[in-house]
Amino acid sequence: MDYDVIIVGGGPAGLSASVYARRANLRTAVIEKLTFGGIITTTDLIENYLGFPAISGADFGKAIQEHAMKYEPDMIQAEVKRVSQVEGGFSVETDSGTFTSKTVIVASGAAPRKLNVPGEAELFGRGVSTCATCDGPFFAKKDVAVVGGGDSALSEGIYLSRLVNKIYLIHRRDQLRAEPILQQRFTGLPNVEFVWNSVVTRIEGEKHVTGILVKNVKTGEERKIDVSAVFVYVGEVPQTDFVDVKKDDHGYIITDENMQSSVPGIFAAGDCRHSLSKQAIISAGEGALAAIAAQMLLEKRLIPQQNA
Amino acid sequence: MDYDVIIVGGGPAGLSASVYARRANLRTAVIEKLTFGGIITTTDLIENYLGFPAISGADFGKAIQEHAMKYEPDMIQAEVKRVSQVEGGFSVETDSGTFTSKTVIVASGAAPRKLNVPGEAELFGRGVSTCATCDGPFFAKKDVAVVGGGDSALSEGIYLSRLVNKIYLIHRRDQLRAEPILQQRFTGLPNVEFVWNSVVTRIEGEKHVTGILVKNVKTGEERKIDVSAVFVYVGEVPQTDFVDVKKDDHGYIITDENMQSSVPGIFAAGDCRHSLSKQAIISAGEGALAAIAAQMLLEKRLIPQQNA
Numbered sequence: 114m115d116y117d118v119i120i121v122g123g124g125p126a127g128l129s130a131s132v133y134a135r136r137a138n139l140r141t142a143v144i145e146k147l148t149f150g151g152i153i154t155t156t157d158l159i160e161n162y163l164g165f166p167a168i169s170g171a172d173f174g175k176a177i178q179e180h181a182m183k184y185e186p187d188m189i190q191a192e193v194k195r196v197s198q199v200e201g202g203f204s205v206e207t208d209s210g211t212f213t214s215k216t217v218i219v220a221s222g223a224a225p226r227k228l229n230v231p232g233e234a235e236l237f238g239r240g241v242s243t244c245a246t247c248d249g250p251f252f253a254k255k256d257v258a259v260v261g262g263g264d265s266a267l268s269e270g271i272y273l274s275r276l277v278n279k280i281y282l283i284h285r286r287d288q289l290r291a292e293p294i295l296q297q298r299f300t301g302l303p304n305v306e307f308v309w310n311s312v313v314t315r316i317e318g319e320k321h322v323t324g325i326l327v328k329n330v331k332t333g334e335e336r337k338i339d340v341s342a343v344f345v346y347v348g349e350v351p352q353t354d355f356v357d358v359k360k361d362d363h364g365y366i367i368t369d370e371n372m373q374s375s376v377p378g379i380f381a382a383g384d385c386r387h388s389l390s391k392q393a394i395i396s397a398g399e400g401a402l403a404a405i406a407a408q409m410l411l412e413k414r415l416i417p418q419q420n421a
Numbered sequence: 422m423d424y425d426v427i428i429v430g431g432g433p434a435g436l437s438a439s440v441y442a443r444r445a446n447l448r449t450a451v452i453e454k455l456t457f458g459g460i461i462t463t464t465d466l467i468e469n470y471l472g473f474p475a476i477s478g479a480d481f482g483k484a485i486q487e488h489a490m491k492y493e494p495d496m497i498q499a500e501v502k503r504v505s506q507v508e509g510g511f512s513v514e515t516d517s518g519t520f521t522s523k524t525v526i527v528a529s530g531a532a533p534r535k536l537n538v539p540g541e542a543e544l545f546g547r548g549v550s551t552c553a554t555c556d557g558p559f560f561a562k563k564d565v566a567v568v569g570g571g572d573s574a575l576s577e578g579i580y581l582s583r584l585v586n587k588i589y590l591i592h593r594r595d596q597l598r599a600e601p602i603l604q605q606r607f608t609g610l611p612n613v614e615f616v617w618n619s620v621v622t623r624i625e626g627e628k629h630v631t632g633i634l635v636k637n638v639k640t641g642e643e644r645k646i647d648v649s650a651v652f653v654y655v656g657e658v659p660q661t662d663f664v665d666v667k668k669d670d671h672g673y674i675i676t677d678e679n680m681q682s683s684v685p686g687i688f689a690a691g692d693c694r695h696s697l698s699k700q701a702i703i704s705a706g707e708g709a710l711a712a713i714a715a716q717m718l719l720e721k722r723l724i725p726q727q728n729a
């Protein structure tokens with residue numbers, strides 16, 4: 114076996130797991146396909162991770178990556194294709210080689226859900242975005258649409274409002290579901306028009322976005338809105354296709370209270386795990402717990418739980 | 422009802438819960454009997470809370486307290502005596518008055534376990550201590566005993582070794598159970614004598630500690646060791662007597678995966694909760710989750726779990 118534990122994903126869950134695994138002297142690899150620090154590094158402002166009253170996603174990502182690297186895990190930039198059981202552990206196949214490990218912690222997070230409407234794929238990166246912090250500055254003084262009503266939509270909308278001329282907030286319901294503090298701040302903005310009970314049916318433009326077609330789900334009425342960009346925040350899809358363990362209907366991995374999946378030796382932590390709420394501080398706690406449980410399993414002192 | 426949520430305990434679990442509860446606009450009180458920041462503020466060095474590669478307990482306590490205070494919960498200095506169910510919620514009786522709340526989050530932590538030997542109570546604060554960071558400097562260049570073999574014993578022992586002349590590490594087993602990284606560091610110290618398979622049977626001294634009587638549990642042999650201080654790290658006792666909910670045999674509160682106890686509306690988070698491991702980062706995650714779950718219960722959208 115190459116490793117005692119392979120951690121799939123380098124966000125808060127994966128890096129917290131890595132800190133604990135390395136402090137326990139486990140031979141540890143963290144495999145990340147995009148950015149070490151995780152998708153949270155694209156957030157404008159983090160205010161609810163205890164200990165950091167206000168920190169940018171980029172700075173937070175840097176801090177947690179440096180923390181993990183202090184203990185020198187193998188940091189592997191690769192995409193995991195398949196996790197399979199082998200004698201004595203698991204084989205983790207990636208696009209840069211195959212590694213073996215006695216245990217695996219899946220901390221692979223969730224990717225932004227797509228609208229799946231005409232124009233979205235064609236214009237992605239040319240006005241269609243899932244990262245206001247990355248792409249917002251390109252649309253200074255322009256009109257843009259934000260799609261969604263949750264934490265991400267409002268949090269990133271607040272950021273955008275300082276840059277752009279006007280935001281159309283397109284939401285399929287007639288009320289927001291974000292944290293109340295975000296709702297208050299967002300509804301207090303001077304340059305927002307709410308488009309309630311509405312979904313985007315088409316994104317228009319040739320070389321770049323020029324507008325969206327929006328349909329009111331109650332009246333059936335359609336409306337065209339001229340915008341230069343569409344920021345899409347309509348939920349997440351867990352990144353768990355590469356592993357065969359018990360999952361819920363949406364693909365989130367179901368674990369016991371010690372983060373162990375239905376397959377002994379495979380653990381899950383963070384946004385890819387079935388749970389009530391996805392938050393960086395919760396992910397970091399789950400990652401730590403998963404590493405402690407993996408260590409105890411390797412030492413044959415983890416008592417199996419009943420509820421997996 | 423005075424509050425939407427009363428949080429009992431102001432450590433990492435309680436303060437993280439407070440950040441989330443206040444961001445959700447809940448009328449929130451945090452009741453703490455000792456130090457806001459929690460018992461972790463007495464730790465010399467914290468290295469495993471993701472985002473802080475190395476921070477003193479005191480600085481960490483300051484950081485998390487300031488974070489919580491940004492959202493202005495009521496911070497009440499008092500000891501909770503009793504939580505009882507009343508019409509529409511709970512009554513929380515303290516030594517500084519009684520408050521009512523729709524929900525309660527118990528984040529009251531755990532207190533150091535006592536040795537329960539002659540001399541311990543009489544000499545507490547006069548050589549008997551459970552806080553090396555607080556009391557270690559009084560014993561510079563002296564010989565001291567540290568009792569225990571877990572994370573706290575070794576972590577605080579490492580700190581003490583820089584101050585004192587010699588440490589006797591008294592442990593009832595023949596091997597340590599602390600994190601491997603702490604074991605390595607501790608066993609590498611030049612001024613430690615291990616006293617294995619041994620328990621303290623008496624602490625001696627009149628005005629202050631002068632020595633301990635130690636018994637080998639395998640041979641029955643007794644030995645007197647001259648020391649000026651005894652630092653006791655033999656586990657914790659959860660602080661949960663004031664609330665009637667389902668607990669394990671040691672008094673830790675049993676919850677479902679959303680941190681709700683056997684009594685709907687009472688949640689638990691952190692070191693007072695039944696779980697695999699007690700760590701600040703895990704506590705902070707649990708506190709956040711408990712507050713989110715409490716908010717959802719108040720909004721009547723928390724689906725009850727089965728495993729409580």
